[in-house]
Structures are given as C-alpha cells and as structure tokens.
Amino acid sequence: MPKGYIKDAPGENGKAVDIPKEFLIESKRLFERNKFNQWASDKISLHRILPDARPKLCKDKVYPGDLPPTSVVIVFHNEAWSTLLRTIHSVLDRTAPDLLIEIILVDDKSVVKELHAPLDAYIAKLAKVKIIRNKKREGLIRSRLNGKSFAASKAPVVTFLDAHCEANTGWLEPLLERIYNDRSTVVCPEIDVISDENFAYQYGPSGLMRGIFNWDLHFRWRAVSTEEQKRRQSPIDPVRTPTMAGGLFAINRDYFKEIGTYDEEMDIWGGENLEISFRIWQCGGTLEIVPCSHVGHVFRKSQPYGFPKGVVDTLGKNSQRVAEVWMDGYKEFFYQRQPHLRGHAYGDISKRLEIRKKLKCKSFKWYLENIYTDAVLPNESVIAKGKVRNPASNMCLDSLSRPKLSYIGLSPCTLSAMTMIISFTVRQELVVQDICLDVSDYNPGTKVQLYECHGMKGNQLWMHEKDGPIRHGTSGMCLDRGSGGNPIIAVCDGGESQKWIFEKYYLNVTPKVKI
C-alpha cells in the first residue's frame, strides 16, 4: 500500500468521487476550467490504488529480463495540478525502476501559476522527473517532439502519455516486449476510461476494440474485425489497429526518427494520430493495442483550451496535411465531407512527401485493402439524400443527436438540422451522420435503432424506390412512423404511415470518384 493510503478515501480503488450538494456549484466552475471535474480529481490521492484491469492471463506472463527502458514524455497546457501529478505518480509507483529512465514534462506555455514555481519545487524532489518549457505555445505535436529531443540517450524507447492519465499495474512491460521483439512495432495500451464527471476508473474486457477513422478524418473506436479476431490466437494477443487514439503510445526512438517522427507543421491538436498511423502502416511498420497493458485516461467531451488560429483553420490544415500526404485519390472523400477546405491553405508538404518516397511507402489503397479492410467507402453517389418526410404527418426522420445504440426519432419537417439529413447509399444503408439505421429484432413494432455502420448489410440493409415504402432487408418489414415518436418496423400495408419521401433523388448512381 502506498504511503498515506486510507481505505475508503475518495476515489480509492478507482471508485467514483461523490460530490456533496454544497459543492456542486464549485465543481461546475472547476469543470469549465478543465472540461473535467477537477473538484473530484483534487479529492483523490495522488497515489490512489486502481483495480488491476488486466485479463487474468496477463498476470502469469513472464517478460524478458533485458527489456529496453523508456523515457516517458508528458506534454501539457494548463493541466490541473492533481491530474498531472497523479499521472506522474502513477508512472513512478507502477513502473519497474530499471525500465523507467525518466519522465520528461513539457510545459506548452501554461499560464496557470502553480504549474511554474510550485511545480518546479515539487518535482525537484522527484529524481527522475524533468521539465522543459516551451518559449511559445506550440501545440501537442511540437511539444512532444521537444520532449523527445531531451530524452536520455540510454532510453531506446519513448513513451508518450497525456497529462491526465493513470498507469495501471504492469502497464509497461507488455508494451516494451513488443518493441523488443520488433523495433518497427508501435504500441498502444488499452485505454481505460477515467470518468470526466467523477473520476471513476472504468474498464471492460480487453482486446475487443481497435481504432479506425471516418472520412471527416476523425478518430473512432470500433469493435475488432472478425478477420483480426481470427488471426489472433489468444485473447491477450495484441490487436492490430488501423489507427491509434494518439495520446498514449510507445515507440522505438530510432525507428520514430526513421519514419519521420511527426509532421512539425501541425499545430495545437488533432490529425497527428491519423498521420502517424497511416505512416506506420504504409511505410512497413505495425501498430498494435496490447491487451495486457492498461492505462486510464480522462476522456473529455470538449477541449478546455483555445486554438490561437481558430479550431476550423488549425484542425482543417492538420487534417488536410494528412489527406494530401498519405491518402492519394481517397483524399477526395475527405474533401467531399469538408468542402469548405477545398482550396484552403495547408502549407508546404514537400518534406513529408519526401519521407514517403524515401521509405518507399505503400499507397492508401494498399492500406485499405490490407489494414483497414472493412472501411466503408462513402459513395458520393447516394441514391437519395436529405430530409426523409412522411407526407401524411409532415414529420421527418431525425436522429436528434442521440448517441449510438439509441432510436431514430421524428421532428417536424419544417425544422432543419444535420441530424435530419439522411443518405440512402448505393450500399443500401440509411446513414445519418456516420451512423446507420439498424433493426436487430424483426418483430413488428420494434423501434429502429441507430448503430455504427458495419458495412455487412444484414440488419442495416434497406430497400427503397421513389414513391415507395422503405423496406428493411432481412425482416421484410416496412419503416412505419409509429405512434410514440419513434419510427418502428411494421408489416407492410401500403398505409400512410409507411410512405417516405427523400428530399432529393439522384438518377445517376454510379460512383463519380475515381481513385
């Protein structure tokens, strides 16, 4: 037990922190500052114990005695004291000393006072912790590179963590082992969720999720493909992942350099995780999530910090650089989703293209055919698109910004919202903002769900022709507006409640995009 351990202290053993009513206002104020509940975090010991999130099989694993040690780089901009310090202590408390050379903190021009002199004083007592401070705000990409350049030469591996993490028991060895076996393997831990509301440490079974991306070039989590599940022989075998979330990974330092570290022209936040993911795969490396390594991360719903040049420009430019350098003709899909970025300046990419050429990296087509094999290609040529109206009621389908695994709803067609724009694709899916209309129970009266598009037809296959009903493929039932505000499937009867008209129908359904 760590020094000062108090059983049942707030958040201990990964439990949620209760917020008494009288502190709700204060905790809301602190939430705004960090976009997580700092009040809760401040109550938790910097050395709190976590439940061991690893699958049982991991606990018996024996690792080579000569694993390469690592420098851990943690970049931050105005991070809360308690989350930053708990990240540091979790690493110090739960890493074998001979595997941890140092922790390098990179302050990306924080203005919060306690992150200056008080932080210097605090870490002066921690032998392995160093800090470097950027002269100006650089963003996380150049900050990480800055940290890496200070790493001691005796550390063959660099490990990056966000500033609001908690490393769990045995987190490092499984990562290092993969790099030890093959230096071109880049590894991510299973990232457990530390609740932004109450700092509960939440984890589920390991080895089930991988990273993907959508054509907006946003990172997304998805279930591991059946193909990959077949390839893996044990539930604790690493998962090959098409993309990484970005904040938490370990990489051989020389290999990182060889493949071109990061794109230094990317500012503040975003895009770099897809860029390095595409680059690793296309240039001959391997990217994995290792089920035996668990690290918690506070996932936020929005960012607490500003983008000096504006979010749209910054993120737009970062994403364009990913698309322009790595995605070949497929970049068109990105621009179709973000037409405002056509012609938007993205700087000079010649150095990045040189890397691609020098390393003889493969095409994006190869990546889609071999790594992200179940990617759903958007077809510009949707059969029909727009608001989907039931004429008798003048109500339109509306996902109402509901999270996935919820039901499609209805709104008056007089309203307009992105959540009402539905595409009937040539793949015969009904897609609203990347999410598919799905029916998994074929009994009449079943509400129509919103579910991640899986591209495998089945429950997400629909049939529709202009002036006709929308018929569900597998059940043969028809989409009916229902009576409780949620459309359902019902036996097709040609009635008024089963008539649906898309705002626009397209006659030409052959794909226009050439790749």
Ligand code: UDP
């Ligand atoms: N960060 C930084 N400079 C910036 C933006 C972010 O140093 O301009 C740091 C931030 O403090 C965090 C890491 O980069 O430690 C990742 O950012 P964040 O946690 O906001 O990203 P998310 O996890 O939400 O994707």
Ligand code: MN
């Ligand atoms: Mn983060």
